[in-house]
Amino acid sequence: MNYTTAKDAGPKGAPASPSLVRVAILGNPNTGKTTLFNRLCGLRHKTGNFPGTTQEARVGFIKPDPRDEQPALELIDLPGIYSLELDQSEADIARRVLAGTLAPAGQPAAAPDAVCVVVDSTNLARNLVLVGETLRRRLPTVVALNMIDLARKRGLLIDATALSLHLGCAVVPCNARAGEGADAIPAALASARLPNITPPGTRDGLEHWADEICAAAATSHSPSHAEVHVEHTDWTDRLDRVFTHSVGGILVFAAIMFGLFYTIFALAEVPMNLIESVFAGLSGWISGVLPQGVLREFLAGGVVAGLQGVLVFLPQICLLFFLISILEDTGYLARAAFVMNRFLAPFGLSGHAFMPLLSSHACAIPGVMACRAIPDRRERLAAILSAPFMSCSARIPVYVLLTVILFPGAPTKQALAFSACYVLGIAAGLLSALLARRTLLRGPARPMALELPTYKIPALRTAFLSTYDRAMSFVKNAGTNILAICIILWWLSAYPKVEPPPEATGLRAFAAGFDDGQIVVRPEMVNGDWPLESAAHWREKADAIESQHALAHSFAGRLGKLIQPVFEPLGFDWKLSVGVLTSFAAREVFVSTMAVVVTGHDDTSEGITEELAAATRDDGVTPIFTPAASWALLVYYVLAMQCLPTLAVTARESGGWKWAILQLGWMCGLAYVFGAIAFAIAS
Amino acid sequence: MPGEAAPVVDGCCQGTSANGHTPRKGVALTSLTSGQVGVICETCTEPGDAMLLRAMGLRPNATIRVCRLGEPCIVEVIPSRAGEGTQCSRVDCRCRIGLAYLLAQRVMVAVEAS
Numbered sequence: 001m002n003y004t005t006a007k008d009a010g011p012k013g014a015p016a017s018p019s020l021v022r023v024a025i026l027g028n029p030n031t032g033k034t035t036l037f038n039r040l041c042g043l044r045h046k047t048g049n050f051p052g053t054t055q056e057a058r059v060g061f062i063k064p065d066p067r068d069e070q071p072a073l074e075l076i077d078l079p080g081i082y083s084l085e086l087d088q089s090e091a092d093i094a095r096r097v098l099a100g101t102l103a104p105a106g107q108p109a110a111a112p113d114a115v116c117v118v119v120d121s122t123n124l125a126r127n128l129v130l131v132g133e134t135l136r137r138r139l140p141t142v143v144a145l146n147m148i149d150l151a152r153k154r155g156l157l158i159d160a161t162a163l164s165l166h167l168g169c170a171v172v173p174c175n176a177r178a179g180e181g182a183d184a185i186p187a188a189l190a191s192a193r194l195p196n197i198t199p200p201g202t203r204d205g206l207e208h209w210a211d212e213i214c215a216a217a218a219t220s221h222s223p224s225h226a227e228v229h230v231e232h233t234d235w236t237d238r239l240d241r242v243f244t245h246s247v248g249g250i251l252v253f254a255a256i257m258f259g260l261f262y263t264i265f266a267l268a269e270v271p272m273n274l275i276e277s278v279f280a281g282l283s284g285w286i287s288g289v290l291p292q293g294v295l296r297e298f299l300a301g302g303v304v305a306g307l308q309g310v311l312v313f314l315p316q317i318c319l320l321f322f323l324i325s326i327l328e329d330t331g332y333l334a335r336a337a338f339v340m341n342r343f344l345a346p347f348g349l350s351g352h353a354f355m356p357l358l359s360s361h362a363c364a365i366p367g368v369m370a371c372r373a374i375p376d377r378r379e380r381l382a383a384i385l386s387a388p389f390m391s392c393s394a395r396i397p398v399y400v401l402l403t404v405i406l407f408p409g410a411p412t413k414q415a416l417a418f419s420a421c422y423v424l425g426i427a428a429g430l431l432s433a434l435l436a437r438r439t440l441l442r443g444p445a446r447p448m449a450l451e452l453p454t455y456k457i458p459a460l461r462t463a464f465l466s467t468y469d470r471a472m473s474f475v476k477n478a479g480t481n482i483l484a485i486c487i488i489l490w491w492l493s494a495y496p497k498v499e500p501p502p503e504a505t506g507l508r509a510f511a512a513g514f515d516d517g518q519i520v521v522r523p524e525m526v527n528g529d530w531p532l533e534s535a536a537h538w539r540e541k542a543d544a545i546e547s548q549h550a551l552a553h554s555f556a557g558r559l560g561k562l563i564q565p566v567f568e569p570l571g572f573d574w575k576l577s578v579g580v581l582t583s584f585a586a587r588e589v590f591v592s593t594m595a596v597v598v599t600g601h602d603d604t605s606e607g608i609t610e611e612l613a614a615a616t617r618d619d620g621v622t623p624i625f626t627p628a629a630s631w632a633l634l635v636y637y638v639l640a641m642q643c644l645p646t647l648a649v650t651a652r653e654s655g656g657w658k659w660a661i662l663q664l665g666w667m668c669g670l671a672y673v674f675g676a677i678a679f680a681i682a683s
Numbered sequence: 684m685p686g687e688a689a690p691v692v693d694g695c696c697q698g699t700s701a702n703g704h705t706p707r708k709g710v711a712l713t714s715l716t717s718g719q720v721g722v723i724c725e726t727c728t729e730p731g732d733a734m735l736l737r738a739m740g741l742r743p744n745a746t747i748r749v750c751r752l753g754e755p756c757i758v759e760v761i762p763s764r765a766g767e768g769t770q771c772s773r774v775d776c777r778c779r780i781g782l783a784y785l786l787a788q789r790v791m792v793a794v795e796a797s
Contacts, residue, residue, distance in 0.1 A: 082739050086738060244781070246754070449739065449780065450780070451778055451781075
């Protein structure tokens with residue numbers, strides 16, 4: 001074989017090892033490149049980034065049958081590009097991978113042993129230009145003639161043998177969607193040879209060369225096929241007119257988005273509740289099996305809670321990406337991008353950014369991950385920076401709590417305040433994107449030009465594999481960060497250990513002599529003010545007092561007291577400061593933290609709002625949630641980056657912590673300033 | 684200024700051309716009617732955009748059919764077959780491209796008699 005291997009990682013021409021052949025998969029967008037990759041590799045792949053870039057890198061493996069004397073293949077799925085010569089980050093990555101100066105993170109940088117160029121049989125002339133550019137790189141090449149079934153349907157017959165002769169490399173006709181012909185590709189790649197022709201070097205020459213080959217290899221068709229195609233075109237025209245119509249297009253888009261997010265919210269709730277109950281059971285089981293001590297607390301309160309914090313997001317992520325993949329595969333998403341383009345263009349974003357921003361209303365994590373679909377790097381980063389401003393579902397408990405406290409018994413005002421939070425988040429996100437595009441991410445706002453793929457019935461296999469890929473990527477990369485953050489925050493809340501307060505010890509000792517259901521009272525302890533309650537109630541009361549005491553003296557509690565002066569301009573006391581601090585793990589933690597701080601238990605069921613609204617500060621008179629502090633807190637939670645898991649995903653998607661730290665500083669700074677302004681106005 | 688394309692004067696480009704062809708007289712793509720067929724003369728945009736459009740198939744002498752006018756402008760690209768000049772097979776390789784109106788204004792087209 002005339003290839004070197006990735007293991008050698010040496011210059012081309014070095015002795016080849018037959019054990020592993022590195023293959024770069026290249027192709028125009030919408031040629032079925034990823035479908036072919038999924039068909040060949042299935043679940044045997046991993047997703048990472050190209051070092052120093054935000055570009056996703058997928059590496060798959062094909063293990064041959066042991067009886068065959070074929071080497072294993074390592075496939076690198078390169079981003080879809082129209083030309084290797086374009087001034088785009090995707091084209092730059094493809095150029096560098098083919099030159100052997102870039103490889104997916106963790107892989108040795110070496111030129112690929114072979115290149116597989118996936119071409120769309122129904123658009124051969126244009127695709128052959130990219131084939132020509134690849135052949136000029138002098139690498140063993142195989143052309144996968146994909147969508148051959150569609151070409152046949154349209155009356156286009158391509159002579160693969162003639163095409164192979166003209167191109168000087170192997171040509172394999174295939175239909176990646178159905179699997180037809182795909183089995184022949186690994187063998188062709190394993191035996192790929194250097195092309196025996198060199199295409200012209202100029203653009204004009206290359207295009208003419210591609211046209212000539214297309215004319216020589218593609219044979220004519222029957223008139224009946226022509227009629228079929230004209231009918232197909234008519235339908236496509238009609239659908240395009242509806243989907244991109246200035247009014248109708250928006251209505252269709254709104255209906256599809258409503259359906260998409262309704263499905264996500266409706267379907268994700270069940271598995272999310274299931275995950276929470278499974279982890280609650282697991283935590284209870286650990287508490288029951290292990291003796292009291294550090295290990296038990298670490299496993300039950302740190303590891304299990306952290307794992308829950310990771311996996312509870314999975315249903316939303318899986319559903320979102322599954323549905324997006326389905327929509328993308330139908331060909332609709334490209335049309336929708338144009339519908340939203342006119343709204344986002346004034347803010348330096350294009351229609352590509354709409355889906356990520358909308359997704360962020362469910363959860364910023366999949367929203368930030370969905371920014372991968374934005375082709376322009378600057379615009380992608382601007383969208384990543386603005387996505388967490390969108391009010392995610394984790395903010396809802398906080399909004400509900402604060403609007404109810406602010407407008408008790410006035411549902412209309414509560415609804416208005418609730419809606420205003422969403423509007424404020426969207427406005428802040430878009431204005432932040434505009435600011436970023438005018439300063440740090442300055443660059444030409446490219447007018448949108450997008451290929452509109454043919455309408456197709458979506459392939460479920462592709463959607464499932466894409467969803468699996470995204471889910472694994474989240475669990476492996478972001479998940480590990482989220483788990484670590486949750487464990488750190490647990491430790492801060494649980495340590496150092498302090499002796500239980502005498503009040504709790506005394507109450508527990510008193511209740512110890514009675515069964516749970518027994519009604520008991522101890523008037524001398526409370527001067528006769530306490531009502532008659534069961535022994536179980538007093539035990540719970542003792543636990544609550546102990547939890548409050550432990551949190552107040554924990555590192556988190558001490559930090560809350562330490563940073564309280566910082567939040568003084570927003571009207572927060574130390575308890576609110578602790579709530580803000582702990583909710584960096586996830587915003588929804590705020591309500592349960594406040595429940596612990598105020599009541600001593602983390603039960604956030606009905607009635608807790610009233611308890612929190614009535615709770616007072618250390619002076620015993622001033623409410624914790626004064627109207628001014630509540631307004632400040634509401635504004636703060638709309639704008640602040642109170643979600644370290646999202647930060648971890650931002651760091652991953654933007655290619656480093658620089659942008660994540662900027663996002664944290666900008667959002668928290670903005671939240672602080674506007675929170676202080678809200679407090680000053682409301683005071 | 685970044686993001687702004689060259690001005691269009693009398694139907695001819697007065698700006699950067701990435702393809703090396705001599706600009707020839709044509710009309711803006713947006714002045715065609717829906718369903719009309721034309722041949723691309725020139726794309727009068729920034730070099731980066733012109734390169735991209737060309738790589739997408741909107742290259743000089745490519746035949747296009749206007750599918751939808753407005754925002755976006757949708758065209759179907761029907762590449763010329765070698766040796767056939769601007770004549771093309773109506774049932775051949777073709778793709779659809781959506782263009783922002785601003786961009787479509789900068790694509791100059793010679794109208795083909797149908």
